[in-house]
Amino acid sequence: MIIKQHFTKKPRISFSERLTQAFLEDYQHVDKMMLILLFLHWFTASTIMAYAYGLYTLGFVGGGLVMLIATLAYMLYRGTVVFRIIVGISLMLFSAIFIQQHLGRIEMHFHVFIALAFLIRYKDFIPLLAGAITTTVHHAVFSYCQVYDITLLDMPIKVYNYGEGFSITLLHAAFVVLAVSVYIYMIQSLRQQFIKNIQFSDTLELKNQEIEQSKIALKKEKEREVAANKAKSQFIANMSHELRTPLNAIIGYSEMLRETAEEEARQEDVTDLEKIHVAGNHLLSLINDILDISKIEAGKMEIAPQVFNLPALIEEVAVTAEPLIHKNHNQFNLIMEDDLGEVNTDTTKLRQILLNLLSNASKFCKNGNIDLDVSMQQQDNETWINLIVTDEGIGISEQQLQKLFHAFVQADASTSNQYGGTGLGLVISERFARLMGGRIEVSSEVGKGSCFSVWLPVGKIS
Numbered sequence: 001m002i003i004k005q006h007f008t009k010k011p012r013i014s015f016s017e018r019l020t021q022a023f024l025e026d027y028q029h030v031d032k033m034m035l036i037l038l039f040l041h042w043f044t045a046s047t048i049m050a051y052a053y054g055l056y057t058l059g060f061v062g063g064g065l066v067m068l069i070a071t072l073a074y075m076l077y078r079g080t081v082v083f084r085i086i087v088g089i090s091l092m093l094f095s096a097i098f099i100q101q102h103l104g105r106i107e108m109h110f111h112v113f114i115a116l117a118f119l120i121r122y123k124d125f126i127p128l129l130a131g132a133i134t135t136t137v138h139h140a141v142f143s144y145c146q147v148y149d150i151t152l153l154d155m156p157i158k159v160y161n162y163g164e165g166f167s168i169t170l171l172h173a174a175f176v177v178l179a180v181s182v183y184i185y186m187i188q189s190l191r192q193q194f195i196k197n198i199q200f201s202d203t204l205e206l207k208n209q210e211i212e213q214s215k216i217a218l219k220k221e222k223e224r225e226v227a228a229n230k231a232k233s234q235f236i237a238n239m240s241h242e243l244r245t246p247l248n249a250i251i252g253y254s255e256m257l258r259e260t261a262e263e264e265a266r267q268e269d270v271t272d273l274e275k276i277h278v279a280g281n282h283l284l285s286l287i288n289d290i291l292d293i294s295k296i297e298a299g300k301m302e303i304a305p306q307v308f309n310l311p312a313l314i315e316e317v318a319v320t321a322e323p324l325i326h327k328n329h330n331q332f333n334l335i336m337e338d339d340l341g342e343v344n345t346d347t348t349k350l351r352q353i354l355l356n357l358l359s360n361a362s363k364f365c366k367n368g369n370i371d372l373d374v375s376m377q378q379q380d381n382e383t384w385i386n387l388i389v390t391d392e393g394i395g396i397s398e399q400q401l402q403k404l405f406h407a408f409v410q411a412d413a414s415t416s417n418q419y420g421g422t423g424l425g426l427v428i429s430e431r432f433a434r435l436m437g438g439r440i441e442v443s444s445e446v447g448k449g450s451c452f453s454v455w456l457p458v459g460k461i462s
Contacts, residue, residue: 015202022198023123028079030121034087035074037118041094042067049101057153058097066093081126088127091115092134096142104146104158109172113179123191125184132180136173143169229297236294243287251280289424296431303346303435305459310340310385314374317351321358328366330391337375343385344459349432353440354387356425357452361391365449368392376458384438387454396444404442405430429454 013021042063050059070090077083095111102108112135119128142159143166144150150157160168258273295301318334325332354372361370373388396404405427433440438456 015199018202019195019198024079026194027084027122031074031078031083033121035070038067038070038087038090038094045094045097045101049098053101055101055155058100062097063094066090084122084124084127085130088119088131089134091118092131092138095135096138099159100157104161106162112176116179116183120183120186120190123187123194125187128180128183128187132176136176139169139172236290244284247280247284247287251277251284254280289428292428293424296428301435303349305345306347307342307344307461308347310343310374311336313347313351314372317354317358318372321355321362324359325362325370328362330362330365330367331369333369333371335371335373340374340376342461344461345436345456349436350456353429353432353454356429357389357454360425361389361393365391365393368449383458385456385458389452390449392449395446395448396450397446401442401444
């Protein structure tokens, strides 16, 4: 049964839209971080600093007002440039509160540069400029108040405790401009890297979609291929049955006519009828091979194990194969281990495996030796039948061995022209061996021959 899956392709948005969305998500994430950071500033200004210098009103009320404005802005303008500007201003206002709480100590001025550095996380220079302008204006105004002894909440305004005047303010502003210039360069680098990351993510997502589409297409193609192979196997199986019926009739009639011609001493007719008989049997053998491979591919080939005497079967196969082996003037040697005894496996398929291997050896070997060595071997605490067919034929190269058990494939393209055959004999033998729980191993060397080793489990003998 073919399972259909539908792949819904997501609508693609433009890269500029994707980039805008990514920046918005990043801004919203950083906004939350900054709101928490501002709260920590307020907590510090209203507790630790207020306790140390007794400036509770400035720390709690002033810091609370800044925090309130930032919170309202977060609720209304989260993710927008408005909130980023308010964050830049708010951080500098907390710097002003810390500086005032410490009565202008130089150490607290470093908070300005730290707070400006926090704003780099936005990858946007606008809040950085807002913060720089805020701190510059603050220092200028408070420096003026300090020069003219203006107080705030009955407390003298002191932006510097190490001097006074606009010269110090200009020096501080110069350091701020220098820091902002460096920070803007860093922001540009971070922004470019962020854009590259989005580009990479966008490309990766597109590739993943293409891979997913390819996987689904391959799955559908595989399902179609399986269905086509099944239909092909069923067709070939049906056609093989249809062909075998008239072919058996042709072979039968050729035998009857040959017998009649022999009785009437019509030697010329006997020769022609023998050719018809041989050709018919050869064609029937090919059809049987095609039927077998079709059944195997369709999953309809069944194993019928039975207990039988192995030496008797081997001798029977040897008698059957000997005329074919001698046809190319080969010498056949049968070597059987003593006391082979009985085994429990599929007799018909074991016979066909051996005949296929011996037939293959006799086809590719001339004026040489063909050996069949039969023994029992122990592997993994189990007894196995080991049948080895060795020949002194043309051999098989390493490259040709890779496609040896592929259906309808000869070891070499020229082999079928010179030696004939469909290439199914070895394939069927290998598939039979697997169905019977065993395997076939091959070793070969070009010009020196080949060795096919069949391993089959003995099975349970009741």
